Each structure stands twice: as C-alpha cells, then as structure tokens.
Amino acid sequence: MKALVTGATGFLGLHVVEMLVTRGDRVRALCRGPSTDLDRLGAERIVGDVRDFGAVDAACRGVEVVYHTAAEAGIGGRWRNYYQTNVMGTRNVVDACRRNGVSRLVYTSSPSVTFQGQDQRGVDESAAYPRRWLACYPRSKAMAEQHVLAASGQNGLLTCALRPHLIWGVGDKHLIPTLLARAQAGKLRRVGDGRNLVDIVYVENAARAHLLAADALLPGSPAAGRPYFISQGEPVNLWRWIDEILALASLPPVGRSVSPAVAWCMGATMETAYALFRVNGDPPMTRFLAAQLATSHYFDIGQARRDLGYEPLVSTAEGMRRLGAAIAKR
Numbered sequence: 001m002k003a004l005v006t007g008a009t010g011f012l013g014l015h016v017v018e019m020l021v022t023r024g025d026r027v028r029a030l031c032r033g034p035s036t037d038l039d040r041l042g043a044e045r046i047v048g049d050v051r052d053f054g055a056v057d058a059a060c061r062g063v064e065v066v067y068h069t070a071a072e073a074g075i076g077g078r079w080r081n082y083y084q085t086n087v088m089g090t091r092n093v094v095d096a097c098r099r100n101g102v103s104r105l106v107y108t109s110s111p112s113v114t115f116q117g118q119d120q121r122g123v124d125e126s127a128a129y130p131r132r133w134l135a136c137y138p139r140s141k142a143m144a145e146q147h148v149l150a151a152s153g154q155n156g157l158l159t160c161a162l163r164p165h166l167i168w169g170v171g172d173k174h175l176i177p178t179l180l181a182r183a184q185a186g187k188l189r190r191v192g193d194g195r196n197l198v199d200i201v202y203v204e205n206a207a208r209a210h211l212l213a214a215d216a217l218l219p220g221s222p223a224a225g226r227p228y229f230i231s232q233g234e235p236v237n238l239w240r241w242i243d244e245i246l247a248l249a250s251l252p253p254v255g256r257s258v259s260p261a262v263a264w265c266m267g268a269t270m271e272t273a274y275a276l277f278r279v280n281g282d283p284p285m286t287r288f289l290a291a292q293l294a295t296s297h298y299f300d301i302g303q304a305r306r307d308l309g310y311e312p313l314v315s316t317a318e319g320m321r322r323l324g325a326a327i328a329k330r
Helices: 011-022 036-041 053-060 079-100 136-150 175-184 203-216 238-248 260-276 287-294 302-308 316-328
Strands: 002-006 026-031 044-047 065-068 104-108 120-123 158-164 226-230 297-299
Touching: 002 011, 002 053, 011 026, 011 036, 011 203, 026 036, 026 053, 044 053, 053 079, 065 079, 065 203, 079 104, 079 136, 104 136, 104 203, 136 158, 136 226, 158 203, 175 238, 203 226, 203 302, 226 302, 238 316, 260 287
Parallel strands: 002 026, 002 065, 026 044, 065 104, 104 158, 120 297, 158 226
Antiparallel strands: none
C-alpha cells in the first residue's frame, strides 16, 4: 500500500508511520518541518500544513490510503485556530482524497466529541454530540468527524473515524511530561472524590487500530462511515493511575484536592481572564478540564472489536512497565 500520514511527527502519527513501514507499506508523511525520526524510518517527507490545500493535494497524489492524525489540540485557546486546522484542514484532506482518487481515509477523532460534562459509563457510538460545548477543541473535532463520515461512499472514498481516549506511552512529549512537571512544582490537585473511572489507550494499541481500520475499509464493510471508540478495554481509576505514574518518577501521590464546583469556577475565571487579556496558551484550569478530571468517562469498544478486529495487545500493566523503564533512563 502507498499511505499518507498527516501529523506524522506527532506522538500517534509517528507510531502509525513506524507500523506501516515495519509491515512493508510505502509511507509518505505530511509534516510542518524536518524530522530525523521520519528520515530514520525511510518515509517520504512532504513539508506542508493541512490548512494549505495545495500542500495536501500534492501529498495525496498517487496515494491509496490516508491516515489523518494532524490536529490542533488543547483545552483553551481561540476558536479560529481550532477551526482553521481541525475543520478546514480536514475538509482539505477530504477534498484532496476525492480529487486524487484515494480509496480509504481513517480520521483520528476524539471521545470528547460526545462529552457534555457529565459521567459517561460504558457508552457506545450511539452517544449523541452535545448541544453545548465546553471547549473549542471537541467542537471542532466533532465538526470534522461529521464531515469525514458524511464523505464515505462519495467518489469511491470510504472513511471511518477513530476515537482513542487518553493516548499515553513511551515517547509522549505532552501528557506525561506535563503531569510530572506540575507534580514537581506542587501544582497538582485532585478534582472530586478521586473515585472516577476513565479509559486510556497505550499508543501502540491506538496506532494499530488505525491500520486495522484502513484494512477494514473495503466495499460493503460495516466500518465505512462509522466512528469507533478505542481504548484498553478496561477503565482505570484516574487518580490512582496518576499516582502510579508519579511513583514511577519517585514523586509523592497527589495530596490535595478541590471540589468539582470550585474547579469549575476556577476554570471559568481563568478562561475569561485569558480571553480578556489575550493570553496565549491554555489556562491551567478550564471548565472542560474540571469536568474531565471529576467525572467518569469510559466506553464500550465492542463495535471496534467486531468490525475492525481490534484488541489492545499491549496491556496496561505492560505499558506501565515500559513507561517506568523509560522514566528511569532519564
């Protein structure tokens, strides 16, 4: 197969590239700059941005399958940035696929496209999109997901969307480092009673799900035009898991807590201040983050198992062992 991966220098995208190369596929990567990792893997590299249709169109020429992992991520920020990258960038990818006769498109979405600030316990893909949004990121991802799924079956293009939840593992440059840095600075606070359960997914499992999804996108496949939750298949206690990660770095467990109501008010205040004074970056707390940290959100992955043949091959225990070994080497 000749495959294109957008966002190929990202945590998930790079693992998708590596798995494709390992199994013998020819890989082209669309990224915004040079990458020694992509060069090491032998991937063809095209420098460009998904917001630029010309670059996306050129990257899609002669390609059979596209893995669209590129995105603007965050818990705060301005709607324009999320809209341009996540919505318009995704439309560019879909249009370029149609224009160049690409037959398969796998889009990396997010479970947050169904999050309304309340507990989600074992929900499946029938969960509706929210009527109100707590952040720009999930709103933009939902708009992009709907566009991708609606395009399935048009111009010979088959599509599906994957919703991996809390991707983690060795090589992560955002989630784990941010968690450890806040703990070292004494800025971590438990939100709520600490009993909420959440889904997580080890990065290799998330990447493998993308390959399985592309392989399943054949004429008549039930995967065409559908979204899929992707996880380890067993939720973890969020705050116990965070304490286990801190222990890997010889840091004490989270000792202080705030109520969901207080965290929500802090988030609303910080969002207002950041918007009013045009502060760049994400606030330390937002309403969306407060709700995510205080509620349970885990999902039924039965549909991914049935349609894609997905199973989390790297267990949570094995992933933690690998993460601990990597942290110890620092």
